[in-house]
Amino acid sequence: MPHLTRPRDFRPFIHYAPPGGWINDPNGLCWDGAQYHLFAQHHPDSLDWGPMHWIHAVSSDLYRWKDIGIALAPDPLGMIFSGSAVKDENGRLVCMFTHHGGTRDNPCEQQSIAYSADGARFEKFDGNPVIPNPGLPDFRDPRVLPNPFLGGWSAVIAAGDEARIYHSPDLIHWRQTGAFGKTQNQMGGVFECPDLFPLRAPDGSTIWALTVSVTQPRETGGSRAQVFLGEFDGLTFRETIPRDAPVMLDNGYDNYAQVTFSHADPPVALGWASSWTYANQLPTADYRGQMTIAKELSIVRTRFGPRIASKPVLPPLGKASPVEGKTALPGELFALDIDSDKPFEATLSNAKGEAFSFGVKNGAFYTDRARSGITGFSPYFSKPPYVRTETPRLFDPDSPIRMRLVFDRCIAELFSDGGAYTATVLVFPTIPYDAIELRGADGTLYTLNP
Ligand code: FRU
Numbered sequence: 001m002p003h004l005t006r007p008r009d010f011r012p013f014i015h016y017a018p019p020g021g022w023i024n025d026p027n028g029l030c031w032d033g034a035q036y037h038l039f040a041q042h043h044p045d046s047l048d049w050g051p052m053h054w055i056h057a058v059s060s061d062l063y064r065w066k067d068i069g070i071a072l073a074p075d076p077l078g079m080i081f082s083g084s085a086v087k088d089e090n091g092r093l094v095c096m097f098t099h100h101g102g103t104r105d106n107p108c109e110q111q112s113i114a115y116s117a118d119g120a121r122f123e124k125f126d127g128n129p130v131i132p133n134p135g136l137p138d139f140r141d142p143r144v145l146p147n148p149f150l151g152g153w154s155a156v157i158a159a160g161d162e163a164r165i166y167h168s169p170d171l172i173h174w175r176q177t178g179a180f181g182k183t184q185n186q187m188g189g190v191f192e193c194p195d196l197f198p199l200r201a202p203d204g205s206t207i208w209a210l211t212v213s214v215t216q217p218r219e220t221g222g223s224r225a226q227v228f229l230g231e232f233d234g235l236t237f238r239e240t241i242p243r244d245a246p247v248m249l250d251n252g253y254d255n256y257a258q259v260t261f262s263h264a265d266p267p268v269a270l271g272w273a274s275s276w277t278y279a280n281q282l283p284t285a286d287y288r289g290q291m292t293i294a295k296e297l298s299i300v301r302t303r304f305g306p307r308i309a310s311k312p313v314l315p316p317l318g319k320a321s322p323v324e325g326k327t328a329l330p331g332e333l334f335a336l337d338i339d340s341d342k343p344f345e346a347t348l349s350n351a352k353g354e355a356f357s358f359g360v361k362n363g364a365f366y367t368d369r370a371r372s373g374i375t376g377f378s379p380y381f382s383k384p385p386y387v388r389t390e391t392p393r394l395f396d397p398d399s400p401i402r403m404r405l406v407f408d409r410c411i412a413e414l415f416s417d418g419g420a421y422t423a424t425v426l427v428f429p430t431i432p433y434d435a436i437e438l439r440g441a442d443g444t445l446y447t448l449n450p
Contacts, residue, residue: 010284010410010428013333014063014315014450015273016040016291018055022047023289024279025141025193025257025272027054028071028085028095031264032119035060037093038291039071040272041082047288048280052079054097058119062268062294062313063450071122072114077101077129081109082141082193086153086171086262093119094171096155098140099129109139111157113171131174136160138190144171145196145262149234156210156237158191163212165196165236178236180210180228186246187226189214193257196232197267201299201306207241208232209297209308211249213257215276221385222277223256225249227308229299241306249308251391252367252423253277254411255292267297268313273411273424277386278378283428284410292424293406293413300418302394309419312406318447326437327445335446336405336436344401344440348412348433356427358405358414359440363397365421366390367414373429394420401441406448407433 011017021044028039035058042055056071072080078101085095093116102108110129114122133139138160147154152169154177162185165178181191191212198206207229215223227249229241249258250271258271273292274282282288293312300309317335321327329348338346345359350373358367367389369375375382393399394417403416409432414423436443 008285008430011287012290012408012411014448015293015408015411016057016065018042018287018289019067020287021045022049022287023055023272024049024274025082026259026270026291027082027097029259029261029270030085030087030093031261032087032093033263036062036261037085037119038065038270039085039095040289040291042070044070052081052100054080054095056120061315063315068120071095072097072124075124077110077112078108082257083111084143084259084262086144086146088171092117094144095122096142096144096171098142100140107137108133109136111142111155125172127172130172131157131166134159141193143195143259147234154196154234156194156196158194158212160190161185163191163194163210163237167235180237180239181212184228184239185214187214187216187224189216193259195259195269196237197260198232199267199297199299199308202301207299207306208237210237211258218277218380221253222275222380224253225256225258225271229306243305247307250422250424251365251389252425253386253389254426255424258292260297268294269297270294271424273426275386277380281377282426283374283377290411292411295422298419300420302417302420303396304394307394307420310415310422311419312404312413312415314406315448315450318449320444320446323436323438323443323445326435329434329436330445330447332407332409332432333448334407335448336407337444337446338401338403338405338438338441339443340401340441342440344438346405346441346443347437348407349435349437350429350431350433352431354429354433356412356425356429356433358412360393360401364390364392365414365416365423367412367423367425369425369427372427375428389423389425391421391423393417
């Protein structure tokens with residue numbers, strides 16, 4: 001039997017992956033009026049996490065990305081950790097990021113800024129840091145946003161197990177105006193990569209979302225992102241929409257640090273399609289780490305109350321073809337729409353017997369990657385809880401199911417119940433899946449033409 005000595009090429013077609021090296025969190029996501037900017041935590045010299053830079057890419061459509069190169073590199077204040085970007089009143093792109101310095105045992109995290117007049121070359125502000133460390137080991141990932149109530153800017157910063165909110169007239173002078181999360185964080189662990197943005201509800205009202213990423217122990221699911229819905233008054237955030245348990249931004253295990261693009265209306269977001277549990281072992285060949293598809297966000301009413309709804313931003317759909325029995329897939333990049341009024345099972349498979357399945361059973365969505373292909377690179381990837389996801393339906397369990405799958409070589413993204421259900425799942429078939437089978441549902445396949 002031929003032995004797989006080198007990983008095959010899993011580089012996705014419409015998801016951002018770096019030209020080489022390592023990436024994690026999306027940073028500095030920003031619509032500048034002409035194009036979208038995407039930066040990412042990046043280690044150029046290896047496939048593993050290391051001294052963090054910001055790599056930079058731009059796009060006009062959110063699925064074809066052009067690499068620009070490295071925007072920010074480590075300096076005497078430290079590595080360049082996660083952050084965000086806005087366009088200021090002078091038309092400059094301003095990045096706000098964490099300088100991670102100090103020593104390994106005694107790190108020092110503080111917030112700094114950098115400017116770009118041409119959207120390509122960045123100059124760090126010579127008065128950095130703009131927010132010094134307040135005496136906390138974890139103080140990072142500033143999310144800067146225009147403040148629609150007070151003018152000027154707000155920034156939400158992960159500060160241990162809470163998110164602190166600051167205000168500034170000029171992006172340089174900051175004062176703390178609020179804090180959120182100490183008693184609402186039911187997941188434990190420190191907050192990372194917070195985001196704060198307004199969403200339109202179906203009744204026309206505005207609901208503010210505060211989202212945070214949290215890394216839990218590996219055994220209980222690792223890195224996931226959590227959602228709080230409520231009000232922002234320009235100073236602080238209050239959770240006003242009740243919930244019984246933590247609400248996850250994504251029901252899979254492969255979407256971390258999801259944040260929105262500044263100045264995009266309606267909000268558009270993407271995340272890092274990975275998990276800290278096995279990120280350093282993913283079996284990709286010449287790069288490691290990729291982003292999720294971009295998603296337009298809104299609010300949808302569910303049987304559990306209002307939830308964030310996500311709709312994938314896709315290239316034009318090609319010709320539709322029905323799924324009938326075991327049907328050939330149109331390649332490694334496609335969309336699949338499923339309609340069903342009862343439980344169903346969908347299976348993508350290849351000639352080696354590798355398969356990824358998903359569907360609805362007992363009123364719950366599920367995904368299963370136990371036999372999806374290469375799984376042994378991490379002891380966690382194909383074990384519980386990572387191997388199988390299960391999520392109760394967000395709409396009435398007896399209501400018809402409409403689902404969209406977006407598949408791109410090694411990443412499956414599912415959307416259903418008005419977008420309130422999303423699941424991002426990595427799979428690494430040793431040869432491409434080439435067939436789909438549906439039991440209990442009708443399906444339509446579409447090529448995607450980027
Ligand atoms: C989240 C994170 C951030 C930090 C960055 C470092 O994945 O841990 O909190 O800024 O990654 O690369």
